[in-house]
Amino acid sequence: MTELTPAVLNTLRGFLHAVPGESAEEAVARYDLFFRAAYDSGINIPESFHTTTGRAQGLEDAEGRLGMTCPAPLRRFLETCGVRHSDVGPTICPPQRWQGFFAAVEEIWGGREDLLQELGAQEVQRLNREFVLFGMRFIDDNVHVYYAFDRLGLCYRILFDQDSIGEENILELLGNEAFPFDYIISREIDDSL
Numbered sequence: 001m002t003e004l005t006p007a008v009l010n011t012l013r014g015f016l017h018a019v020p021g022e023s024a025e026e027a028v029a030r031y032d033l034f035f036r037a038a039y040d041s042g043i044n045i046p047e048s049f050h051t052t053t054g055r056a057q058g059l060e061d062a063e064g065r066l067g068m069t070c071p072a073p074l075r076r077f078l079e080t081c082g083v084r085h086s087d088v089g090p091t092i093c094p095p096q097r098w099q100g101f102f103a104a105v106e107e108i109w110g111g112r113e114d115l116l117q118e119l120g121a122q123e124v125q126r127l128n129r130e131f132v133l134f135g136m137r138f139i140d141d142n143v144h145v146y147y148a149f150d151r152l153g154l155c156y157r158i159l160f161d162q163d164s165i166g167e168e169n170i171l172e173l174l175g176n177e178a179f180p181f182d183y184i185i186s187r188e189i190d191d192s193l
Helices: 006-013 026-039 059-066 072-080 101-109 113-119 121-130 170-176 181-192
Strands: 050-055 083-086 131-138 143-150 155-161
Touching: 006 026, 026 072, 026 181, 050 101, 072 181, 101 113, 101 121, 101 131, 113 121, 121 131, 121 170, 131 181, 143 181
Parallel strands: none
Antiparallel strands: 050 083, 131 143, 143 155
């Protein structure tokens, strides 16, 4: 293992926190630079920290299928950075995988009958109709942070712990946590590093 000299630590510290007004594109560049600097310094980075990217295809098809327009900052990000997958950082899913919030959560967790009962069928339909899940960050086996947008183009960061159904009100989280897309991604990069 490489010794973490003060010079190496100072280099890595420079990537840890966002600058005010950082765009999502600048945030992911910072994330990638952090791991490149660590790798170049001889620090062994686990494979799970690597990010894979790909072209964002099918955005117009997804918008038609969902009956919603992708928020402009997310569209810009997809055109500039593409889709991203990371086991520890933010994942921005390909548009063809986007779906309603509840449908996505249910798919990820392998079916959640308790959540359906907690929310009720009408609320589940509303969540699927009004909120599109476009990405996430894995925290642990029970906790994920989801990224969604609504019909108004507002973006949401939803911390979801599958073991606390009933303790947290998902509807309140969705209703009160709208943030600019760039802020959400920048914050998630900070939390990942």
